Amino acid sequence: MPMRNLKRVRPLLLLAIFGAVMTALAACTPHHGQSTFGPAGPIAERQKDLFVLIFWVAMAVLVVVEAVIIVLTLKFRRRASTTGVPEQTHGNQRLEIAWTIAPALILAVIAIPTVSMIFSLDREATSAAGNLEVVVTGHQWWWEVQYTGEDVVSANEVHIPVGVPVRVVLESDDVIHSFWVPKLAGKVDLIPTRTNQLVMEASEPGVFFGQCAEFCGEAHALMRFRVVAHQPDDFRAWLDGMRRPALAPEPGSLAATGQGIFAGNCSMCHSASTADARSARAERSVQHTRQAAFLADPKGTRIISAPNLTHLATRLTLGAGLVDFNEAELTAWIKDPGSVKPGNRMEALAQVYRAGGLSDDQIKAVVAYLMTLKPAPPGESSLPPAPSADPVARGKQIFASAGCSGCHSTGSDAILGPGLGGIAQRAANRKSGMSASDYLHESIVNPTAYIVQGFSPVMPGNFGQTLTAADIDALVAYLETLP
């Protein structure tokens, strides 16, 4: 007999335990990094509140229905003493009407706040543009971040001020992704061909976890990011910092060597100096050009859009929210990116990895350089070293820093573009009636005007915007000196 009693209550007990566990869990873990029960701002809070309303409505229905089923199962189970045929009921029209209308009424309780929140969140997202607008562009498998009207570019880290709703504009350069910071707002997808938006707001300063929520290929699980919420003044200071270039490495230092290696091997995909407004504004079209090169030849290309590294040394994480940012992780990354983030395309595409990778000394130098990538202190001269008066020396500087050396050698080796040794002679004869310097000028500003046989039209077409006229003249002067 006690056995039977135990049997009788066991399912109910189980149900009660489930409910209790659920409630306990809900109460215990809002501190988890991506818990939707620990909202850190009003948008996520309202979404949670609506969930909790629906949850309790659903829970009430669930408990009643499950309890009825279990009680009926136990109460009407056939016993040894059961004989004959039970009363043959075929249905009950009134009951049917009742249990058609009742759920409809219960659903209305959910539907009304639902519809009202759909419209209000959309309105708020649009109007939040007045506070701050961040444009996030999805890439396999990282996030490009731009601040509308601020000429600031970053990657894998979104900085926002606390206390104001922020409009996040969502786009994609390759496949579909989804932008999700559970503690700040529900997710919205980033879709090529579309521009989406969401509104998010943090109530307190802090660092919040985000993660791509739409499957986007091999490294989808590792496409994470952080949102950093600052007090408004700190946020302005951060924005200002992003617009101050880094101090140039001391000539002759390890970092200076690293800068050269970076320019020659990394800069065709990674921009590292978009602190000035002009190059920040050009970043989008540079990334487009890189992506176009990849799309034209997904296996053979050596360039693809890649995270902007401006002020990399100020970031919290490396590899799109994957590991803490520090020298050791950075070294490990450059040595073997695939071991830190399987699937990422650096090793597969970059010429330097195809050729066997950098030596340990070279890696040390590149790391030393990357660790200098932070805003110059406001007091100090934050301008890059004064442009050299000598145009050829100035041109040489630009050749290294503007990304030219990523694709062009100064000898006869073809990297992605033709080697430029002795270009002066060839340029003079390339097009009749055009001098060497006119041809070089045209090739920089409008690269597709003449494509050397055997090469693809993949050179960014925006150097006319990112470089000043004086810069281009200096660059041409330098190129003409190449033996």
Added chain:
Amino acid sequence: MTSTAVKFPTFIARPRAEHGLWSWITTIDHKRIGTLYGVTAFVFFLIGGVEALIMRTQLMSPENDFVSPEVYNQLFTMHGTTMVFLVIMPLSAAFFNWLIPLQIGARDVAFPRLNAFSYWLFLFGGILLNVGWLTGEAPNAGWFSYANLTEKPYSIGHGVTYWILGLQVLGVASLAASFNFIITIVNLRAPGMSFMKLPVFVWMTLVVGVLIIFAFPIITVALIQIQFDRLYGLNFFRPEAGGDPVMWQHMFWLFGHPEVYILILPAMGIVSEVLPTFSRKPLFGYPFVVFAGVSIAFMGFFVWSHHMFTVGLGPAATAAFSLSTMAIAVPTGIKIFNWVGTMYKGHLRLNTAMLFAIGFVTMFVVGGMSGVTHASPPTDAQQQDTYYIVAHFHYVLFGGSMLGLFSGAYYWWPKFTGRFLNEKIGQVHFWLMLVGFNLTFFPMHWLGLDGMPRRIFTYATGMGWDSSNYWATIGSYLIAVAVLVFIFNVFYSRKRGAVAGADPWDGRTLEWTIPSPPPEYNFKVIPHVKYRDDFWYTKHPELVAEMEGHGGHGSAGHKTISGAADMPPGITGEHGDTGGHGVHMPDKSYYPILVAAGLTFGVGTLLIQEPVILRWILPAIGFTFAFVSGLGWAFEPVNEPAAANDGH
């Protein structure tokens, strides 16, 4: 019958094997085809299950490296695709095949060779889908394979192509089977069996057939588009060329949501048979259950965008689809309440089949309630693409469909084989599976709300997801044990199972009036049906008066139909009180498997792009072979003239 003027040259003699491999390859008997569907789908169930176990092992601890991300992505893609297209649909088809003729009092389906053709296409399509495991390039873009991730620059290998071509073949199989069953149900019902006297399982089969016929052409078109993008450089979904990847989502889910009901309605039909039998009561509110099924199917075409609440369709569209999604909860609720009403005051016999049926209802309700929470887009924004969704659809498709199918297996096993599955082992199977299932999938609700996205091969330490994942993995192993127990039961009961008579459960429907297992021709005499649950009232004539007094049956149902004009045509053009003599069953045929093989070869070789000559020749060979075999089929008489007098 056999005197056709046109003669097509016969290349191969009509198959005659009654036993052994060839008898199975050439069979057109709906019961044997049902068995083939069941066994094949169960093998795929084991494959899909192993894929799931590998995934759960990978996720058992954070930062695990049991499998690589690439392999993990292939695993979840193939797990989902397999369970949907190669397990639940064909397991349902196994029940359709076995039961529809038996429940409507017919000797076979309307088109027996087309039925065999559907099976072979399903088998070959399933193999084509899985070829990638052998070449190391299994499909890897998820079971809904969102464009433009499936386009060439992002999915360079053959994986996605196997997926496209395999599904294309499976779609033809499903469409052919659906037409067959719809026509069978409409035309081959026993005399007197009006629509409102159909067993609910037959009703749900009919509804599923209609759903497939309207839903599958949509995915067929979408698959052709993505196939042309990938193989021939078109631009339907390629944004860089002006294509629209969101169009794929609309087309996929316009198919995909009805597909969800294609997966669940057969199980609902099964439960609607099991609950009344073991409650010894008629189904409560039969017309409402039927009408709810029909409404679910109809409304199922108007809710697809709830899979796309985070796509940014704009507030008006989002709100509209939110409301239509909530509305579909109403007919679903009606079904559940009526099942509960059926149990009320019944004499519930809690055997394994009944436990699985009750398990279905209880677990399905959990899935239904979590479904309501993401019918609301603002909360769905936090749930979409998380483990909360994974929990939800496993409660519906495993706790729902699979438990329902297991219920059907235990219920009809005596009819299929003549022996019971062992009851004690069955109870162990049920409880292990119920506990394992809940242990696996209940924590996933929590994981999703705690921010764990789905389709991630690993997660960081310190997110708070470790213990839930650990227990979910343990639960998945329990499910595996439960499945092994079931397999043991099948083998154990083959020889040692208690022999079941024709009517072991005091059944209500026509399949219980004939021997177990049924003879090839099913019914010696095509039955005349007077009532819904006709067999029950034959056995309990004292209940007829009470039933007729109840308005629910409709007056038309009381008329005994005897006029020849009311009789649906039989398979061989003759039926009725022939006392079993002169029952001509159609002969076996090679053509269904030949046409299916030719079609699959033709479609499968489309993926060979190099060298260019093979690109055209191989598919041409396949399609020509299919066409010629099709001609052979078209001119093949139902019965060989020489065999016409053999009888049975």
